[in-house]
Amino acid sequence: MTVLARRGPHRVLRGDLGFVGVRGQIFTPEKGTGLPLVAFAHAWMADSGRYRDLLFHLASHGIVVAAPDVERGFTPSDVVLAAGLRTALDRLPGVRLGLAENVTVDDQRRGLAGHGFGASAAVYAAGPDILEATVQVPVDAVAAVFPSQSTPAAFAAASVVDAPAMVIAAGQTLDTYDANPLPLARTLAGPVTLRALPGAGSRGLLERRTPKSLVGINGADKATHSTVRALLTGFFLATLGGDETYEAFTDADAVLGIATNVDPSQPDEDDRSHIDKLFSGPPAPKKSSSGGVALSSIRALRGS
Numbered sequence: 001m002t003v004l005a006r007r008g009p010h011r012v013l014r015g016d017l018g019f020v021g022v023r024g025q026i027f028t029p030e031k032g033t034g035l036p037l038v039a040f041a042h043a044w045m046a047d048s049g050r051y052r053d054l055l056f057h058l059a060s061h062g063i064v065v066a067a068p069d070v071e072r073g074f075t076p077s078d079v080v081l082a083a084g085l086r087t088a089l090d091r092l093p094g095v096r097l098g099l100a101e102n103v104t105v106d107d108q109r110r111g112l113a114g115h116g117f118g119a120s121a122a123v124y125a126a127g128p129d130i131l132e133a134t135v136q137v138p139v140d141a142v143a144a145v146f147p148s149q150s151t152p153a154a155f156a157a158a159s160v161v162d163a164p165a166m167v168i169a170a171g172q173t174l175d176t177y178d179a180n181p182l183p184l185a186r187t188l189a190g191p192v193t194l195r196a197l198p199g200a201g202s203r204g205l206l207e208r209r210t211p212k213s214l215v216g217i218n219g220a221d222k223a224t225h226s227t228v229r230a231l232l233t234g235f236f237l238a239t240l241g242g243d244e245t246y247e248a249f250t251d252a253d254a255v256l257g258i259a260t261n262v263d264p265s266q267p268d269e270d271d272r273s274h275i276d277k278l279f280s281g282p283p284a285p286k287k288s289s290s291g292g293v294a295l296s297s298i299r300a301l302r303g304s
Helices: 048-060 078-094 117-126 152-158 181-187 211-215 222-239 244-250 274-280
Strands: 012-016 024-029 032-041 064-068 103-115 141-145 165-170 192-197 260-262
Touching (some): 024 032, 024 048, 024 078, 032 078, 032 117, 048 064, 048 222, 064 078, 078 117, 078 152, 103 117, 103 222, 117 141, 117 152, 141 222, 152 181, 165 181, 181 192, 192 222, 222 244
Parallel strands (some): 032 064, 103 141, 165 192
Antiparallel strands (some): 012 024
C-alpha cells in the first residue's frame, strides 16, 4: 500500500478523449504496448478535472485511463454516462496513442471504475445491455469507489456482472440514503471484496484546483486520496495487469493499510432506516465487554 500510494515509474501523457467520439480526458504512460485500459466515471456534479492526480497516478503505474466528461449536470443519467464509458472501452483498443503512436492497449484487459454516482454508471456499463446503440464490451474488472444511490437499472446490471469487483465504502456508510456499498457488493455476481476506509467521506476524493496545486497539493483529503489510489492501482494491476505481486488486492481477507474488510454476507450492524440514518447521523461505536469497539461484521486487523 505504501509503495502503490507513490507515483509509478512511467512518465505520463495527458490528452483529449474526443478523438474517439466522447468528451473527456485520457491519461497514458509515455510508452508501452498491450497495456491495460480503465474507463473512469465521475461523481455527481463533477468532471474528470476533479480526478486529475488520481488518473495521472494510475497511468504512472502503466494503466491507460479514459475519463469521459458527459452527464455533469444537476440531473445526470447513469445510462448515458455508462454509454460514454463503453464507447471509450470499445474504440481505444483500435488506435495508437502517445506522441510517437507507440502506446497501445489490450482489448483483453479492460476495466471500469467510478466514484459516487459514477460507480453505478461503471457497474451499469459492465452489464450486458444498456443502450441499443452501444456494442457489448467484455469487462475484466470493476471498481466502485464510495458508490451512491442511482437507478434500479444499475442493480439489475450488477446481478449479472461476473467480473472481479472491488467496492470501497466511506467510513461506516455501508447502506444509507445516499450510499449503497453493502447492497451493491451483495448484488454483484462475481468475486467481490468490500473494504471500508475509516474516517473517509465520499467528497474527500474530489480534487480542487487552487494556487496550492502548483506545489502538489490537490485539495482532496490526503488520507482518503492516498488509500484509494493505492487500492485502485493494486486491484487493477492484479486483475488487468496479471501481476501476482498484487493478488492480495483481490483477497477479501487480506489486510491492506488502514482499510478494514467487510463481509457482505453479514448483516449491517446499523439496522436503522435510511431516513433515520439521514437525520440522526452515524451511530455511536458499540463497546465490547472488554471495553473495546465491537467489530462484528467488520473483521479486525490481524495482529491488533
